[in-house]
Amino acid sequence: MxxxxxxxxxxxxxxxxxxxxxxxxxxxxxxxxxxxxxxxxxxxxxxxxxxxxxxxxxxxxxxxxxxxxxxxxxxxxxPLSVDLGPGMLDAIYDGVQRPLDVLEGKMESPYLDRGVDAPGIDLEKEWEFEPTVEVGDEVGRGDVVGVVEETVTIDHKVMVPPDALEEGETTEVTAIEAGSFDVTETVAELANGTDVSMHQEWPVREARPTVEKRTPRQPLVSGQRILDGLFPIAKGGTAAIPGPFGSGKTVTQHQLAKYADADIIVYVGCGERGNEMTEVIEDFPELEDPANGNPLMARTSLIANTSNMPVAARESCIYTGITIAEYYRDMGYDVALMADSTSRWAEAMREISSRLEEMPGEEGYPAYLAARLAQFYERAGYFENVNGTEGSVSAIGAVSPPGGDFSEPVTQNTLRIVKTFWALDADLAERRHFPSINWNESYSLYKDQLDPWFEEHVEEDWAEKRQWAVDILDEETELQEIVQLVGKDALPDDQQLTLEVARYLREAYLQQNAFHPVDTFCPPEKTYLMLTTIETFHDEAFDALEAGVPVEDIVDTEAAPRINRIGVQEDYEEYIEDLKSAIADELRSLY
CATH class of the missing domain: 2.40.30.20 (Elongation Factor Tu (Ef-tu); domain 3)
Structure with missing residues (x-):
């Protein structure tokens, strides 16, 4: 059968x-x-x-x-739908939400037979349900009627299905009680005849309803200096990480999944190499959530669709991930979705399109490539939900352009949609500069709307310090063209000094060691103080230069190289305060 x-x-x-x-x-x-x-x-x-x-x-x-x-x-x-309910966190699915660990148990081997299936959530496991409403209370669509403890980190909120009532319609709760239930059992009865259980189904290609999409005003803090400091993304924002093979797309997404201050992480491995997904599957259960010390998987749902899995399932895995993200958003959570990579998703669409003998577009991709990309990224955002709560879905998609060519269709169509662009550079990766994000090509259109948050929660001159760093890096780019022609020694002393300051920005500030226990995560406060330390060196160095100190003596100071060690300092505030004093004292002693 x-x-x-x-x-x-x-x-x-x-x-x-x-x-x-x-x-x-x-x-x-x-x-x-x-x-x-x-x-x-x-x-x-x-x-x-x-x-x-x-x-x-x-x-x-x-x-x-x-x-x-x-x-x-x-x-x-x-239609193709996903099972929604408690049990989706700390789970690993394939592209159509079949739980891989359950299927492995059925097969008694890691190799899955064709035609096997299992529900996306365990239909028999019982959960302790705690009501949040009482008999006689009025509820509308999407309203929370109770909670269960899904993991040690996340309370799963049991909601009235959004299609159970019309917009603005309410009905009375006629029966509800605390107790232990499986996800198919009724936990609340409504006067309109709706039986509410912990289990919902939702078509993956249809966005869940909301009241309003709002302008995001809060950053998704990543702990990565170049992202938070120069190219921030908002909670509810969209970002693309394009880059050639080996430039660090997957590691950047891993860092975001581990350290971004989202409540829920949905990680979609879409057509990537199996060893990369193996690393995620092996690492994440052992990682500690930096926010609370609990296992990171307690707030993570993984969707694994590797490059050797059927190509059609790859096309659907993106929609499976975004639907799960929207469900948790409806509970009022901030969700971060990592899609690695949308290029493999687009290639799946191209293969299906060619077999359908559809008219090809640019480079053989289907003519509707841009529309499909837009449909995916437009489901991200900061929303007022139908139940009155607010939640967000941040979509961060890696792009793998062949040969690192950013002019290819997937990258170009993605750029038209997303508002944050983190361009990875093969040359930086070859020089072991990680994260290899090219600061000249990257940008964020969220900076202006996020600056008030940084100014309130970090320092009032956050935007000014960032602009100072950008100006120095821009000037260095212009000077490097001259250096390549005539050499560094041909530059005036002040420009040689600018290059030295820019070097500290690149080596100490923009580089970050993902594998160092301290430097792997840098809070915004530390990011700001590192920048002010480099600015202190800049100001004191130029004061010494004006006083007649040779640029060689300024560059050879003993204190300045300590800037490169700020990132690995756990007690960074005391270290930075001492370093600033040492820089000022040593440079002033020269004149």
Whole structure:
């Protein structure tokens, strides 16, 4: 018996006409666009992507070798949806939300057979439900009726399904009680006949409803100096990390997943190498959440769709991730979604499109590439939810342009949508400068709206200090062109000194060691103080230069090189205060 035969809504209603990789054509199938179907004698899961006359085209989420014409195609009549409820955190899924650990247990081996399936959440596990409303209370769509402790870090809020009531409509709670329930049992009854359980389903290609999308005003603090200090992203913002092979895209996303101050992390490994996802799966359960000391996986949901998995499932994994993120956003949480990488997702679309014989666009990508990218990133944002809470989804997508060519379609179409651009540079990576983010090509359009937060929570002159650093780095870029022609010694003393200050900015401030226990995370306060230390050296050095001290003597001071060791200092405030005094005393002693 196939999976479909055990589903009440299943309609057996078609046969396979042809098979082309993950694309299967069926005839006599009564289906609608995006219906989930089960293909062949093994019941392989697929989704309807085209209907033309009597022929229905299906993209299959599993390997189709051995499937042939004449085998049955069964329609569920339902779109591709995810199971939502407690149990999604500390879980590892494939691209269509099948729990990999559960499937491994079924197979009794790490190799999965085709046609196996399991619910996205455990339908039998019981959770302790604590009501937050009483009988007689009025509730609307999305309102929280109770909580369960999903992990040691996160309380899962049980909500009235958003499609149970019309917008603005309310109804009375007629029954609710505390106790131990599985996710399918009714925990609250409403006067309009709705039975509320901990389990919801939602179509992955449809955004969950909200009241209003608002302008984000709070940064997603990452602990990475070059990001927080120069190119910040807002909670509810969008960012792209393009870069060639080996430039550090995945490590940058790992750092964000580990240290960003989001309540929930959804990490989507979309078509990347298996060893990279293995690193995530092995590392994350052992990592300690820097915010509270609990395991990091207690607030993380992983979706693993590696490059050797079926290409069609890769196309859906992005939507699976963003739907899970929206669900936690509805609870009022700030969610950060990491998609690594959207280029592999676009390549999956290109392969499916070519098998459908659609008219190709630039470089063979489908003509709707830009629209699909926009649909994904537009689901991020800072929202007022239907239940009156506020929550955010921040979407950070890695892009893998072939040969590091930022002019290719995926990078260019992503740039038109996102507001933060962290451009990784192969030359910096080769020089072991990490994170290898090119400060001349990167930008953030959130700076102006986030500056008030930094000025309130860190220092009032945050924006001025950042601009000072940007000006020094811009000047260094111009001077380097001259240096390459005539050499550094041909420059005037003040420009030689500017290059020295810029060197400290690059080596001490912009570089950061992801594998050092202290330097791996830099709070905004430390980021600010490091910048002020370099500025102190700049001001004192130029004062000495004006007093007639040779630039060679200024550069050879003993105190200044200690700037490069600020990042690894745990008690940085005392170290920085002592260093500033040492720099001033030594340079002033020269004149």
């Amino acid at each position: 196939s999976k479909a035969e055990s589903t009440e809504t299943t309609v057996e209603d078609g046969v396979i006409q042809s098979v082309s990789g993950p694309v299967v054509s069926a005839r006599d199938l009564d289906a609608r666009m995006n219906d989930v179907v089960y293909v062949g004698d093994e019941g392989l899961m697929g989704e309807v992507i085209e209907i033309e006359g009597n022929i229905t085209t299906v993209q299959v989420y599993e390997e189709t070798s051995g499937v042939g014409p004449g085998e049955p195609v069964e329609n569920t009549g339902e």
